[in-house]
Amino acid sequence: MLRDGVEYRDLGHDHFDRLDKTKVINRLVRRLGQLGCEVQIKHAA
Secondary structure (H helix, E strand, C coil): CCCCCCCCCCCCCCHHHHHCHHHHHHHHHHHHHHCCCCCCCCCCC
16 A cells, blocks of 8 residues: 555455465364364365
8 A cells, every 4th residue: 555555455354265265164174173073075066
């Protein structure tokens, strides 16, 4: 903003989730496993 002289633009609440969906999925599966859940992944068509 300061360097380029452009106005602030909010990237949205899910910006980092949209960057790498595989990373988010793996993190959430690992977290569910830590909570005692067994998870199977089936990708939507």
